[in-house]
Amino acid sequence: MTEIAIYQTPAGEVEVRLDRETVWLRLEQMAELFGRDRTVVGRHVRNVFADGELERESNVQNLHIASSDKPVGLFSLDVIISVGYRVKSPEGVRFRQWATALLKQHLTRGYTVDRRRFEANARELETALELIRRAAHSDHLALDAGRGLIDLVSRYTRTFLWLQRYDEGLLSEPHGHPGGSLPSLQQARAQIATLKNDLQRRGDASELFAQERGDGLAAILGNLEQTVFGEAAYPDVESKAAHLLYFVVKNHPFADGNKRSAALLFVDFLHRNDRLIDATGQTVINDVGLAALTLLVAESDPKDKDILIRLIMHMIGTAPTLAEQA
Numbered sequence: 530m531t532e533i534a535i536y537q538t539p540a541g542e543v544e545v546r547l548d549r550e551t552v553w554l555r556l557e558q559m560a561e562l563f564g565r566d567r568t569v570v571g572r573h574v575r576n577v578f579a580d581g582e583l584e585r586e587s588n589v590q591n592l593h594i595a596s597s598d599k600p601v602g603l604f605s606l607d608v609i610i611s612v613g614y615r616v617k618s619p620e621g622v623r624f625r626q627w628a629t630a631l632l633k634q635h636l637t638r639g640y641t642v643d644r645r646r647f648e649a650n651a652r653e654l655e656t657a658l659e660l661i662r663r664a665a666h667s668d669h670l671a672l673d674a675g676r677g678l679i680d681l682v683s684r685y686t687r688t689f690l691w692l693q694r695y696d697e698g699l700l701s702e703p704h705g706h707p708g709g710s711l712p713s714l715q716q717a718r719a720q721i722a723t724l725k726n727d728l729q730r731r732g733d734a735s736e737l738f739a740q741e742r743g744d745g746l747a748a749i750l751g752n753l754e755q756t757v758f759g760e761a762a763y764p765d766v767e768s769k770a771a772h773l774l775y776f777v778v779k780n781h782p783f784a785d786g787n788k789r790s791a792a793l794l795f796v797d798f799l800h801r802n803d804r805l806i807d808a809t810g811q812t813v814i815n816d817v818g819l820a821a822l823t824l825l826v827a828e829s830d831p832k833d834k835d836i837l838i839r840l841i842m843h844m845i846g847t848a849p850t851l852a853e854q855a
Contacts, residue, residue: 533545533546533547534547534552534631536562536624536627536628538561538562538620539620541561543558543561543562544558545558545628545631546603547631548590551605551606551607552605552606552609552628552631553590553603553604553605553606554603554604554609555601555602555603555604556570556571556574556602556604559574559604559609559612562609562618562620562621562624563612563613563616563618563620563621564618564620565616565618569616570612570616573611573612573615573616574604574608574612576615577608577611577612577615582611583607583608583611587605588604588605588607588608589602589603589604589605589608590602590603591603606625606628609621609624609625609628610625613625705764705765705766705767705768705842705846706765706766706767706802706804706846707764707765707766708764708765708766708802709763709765709766709768709769709770709798709802710801710802711750711753711754711769711773711798712750712794712797712798712801713750714746714747714750717746717750717794718746720793720794720797721739721790721793721794722739724739724789724790724793725738725739725786728786728789734785734786735785737784737785737786738783738784738785738786738789739783739784739785739786739790740783740784740785741782741783741784742781742782742783742784743782745780745781745782745783746777746782746783748782749773749776749777749780749782752776753769753772753773753776766798766799766802766804766846767804767841767842767845767846768838768842769798770795770798770799770802770804770841770842770845771838771839771841771842771845772838773791773794773795773798774791774792774794774795774822774823774826774841775826775834775837775838775841777790777791777794777795778791778823778826778827779826779827779831788823788824788827789823791823791826792819792820792823795819795823796814796819799813799845804845804846813844813845814844814845822841822844825837826841
């Protein structure tokens with residue numbers, strides 16, 4: 530991020546740009562700083578690169594400014610120091626001391642901010658792991674579901690390593706896939722009715738299964754489609770999928786079968802948006818892992834909602850799909 534600092538010379542003020550962990554001046558600013566003619570300073574700059582003292586690519590950047598119809602070259606602190614030595618300017622020594630102190634202050638401040646963010650995000654990561662530990666010790670967790678939870682954590686190991694890069698922020702929302710087509714209320718009802726029929730044939734569901742309580746299901750689907758100031762409240766596939774699973778499990782839109790209905794709608798949503806199968810042809814989340822994830826949501830504390838949502842988004846958003854691989 531570019532910042533501007535002011536350096537006071539005997540002749541007046543010089544605006545100094547801070548960017549890419551160094552400071553930058555234009556040719557005319559260097560001429561003003563050193564009290565030399567612009568052509569003299571320009572010759573010394575050319576010699577710095579011609580003599581191989583510095584590389585041009587990393588020490589020059591071109592910038593479009595309002596007062597010029599073509600890009601203006603800016604030169605790094607290393608170039609400024611080299612020119613200062615060549616023109617034997619006392620002001621060059623003072624500028625080097627000022628710039629070094631400024632950069633130290635700037636980098637220390639940046640480190641402090643990053644460190645504070647790292648510690649806050651590390652607490653979120655710890656909370657997410659605690660959610661998994663609690664679910665793993667649940668009396669309701671069957672052996673297969675326990676293996677699924679282990680599989681889920683294994684799949685997520687790579688994401689944990691990415692998240693530990695504090696400069697990106699632990700458990701921050703991943704880069705998502707914009708959009709996401711939700712089923713209509715009629716389509717969702719039809720999917721759940723099919724599931725109910727299959728379960729009832731096997732004797733695994735009663736007549737209460739998937740009976741809607743008021744307009745709960747319609748409200749959830751409508752909520753996921755809502756906008757805020759003209760922008761989608763849930764702008765990508767991962768966000769919609771995670772919230773769909775969470776809302777159906779936690780808001781209990783059905784008299785019975787909320788977890789199974791939530792899992793079905795979650796998988797159906799991923800499938801209709803080409804996010805269910807990864808580039809290797811494997812499902813992003815298998816049956817046992819899906820059951821474990823649904824249970825994890827069901828047993829989570831509402832105060833941990835945001836952390837759990839991010840967790841789900843990372844789980845389904847890291848693997849490239851067949852379409853993306855192609």
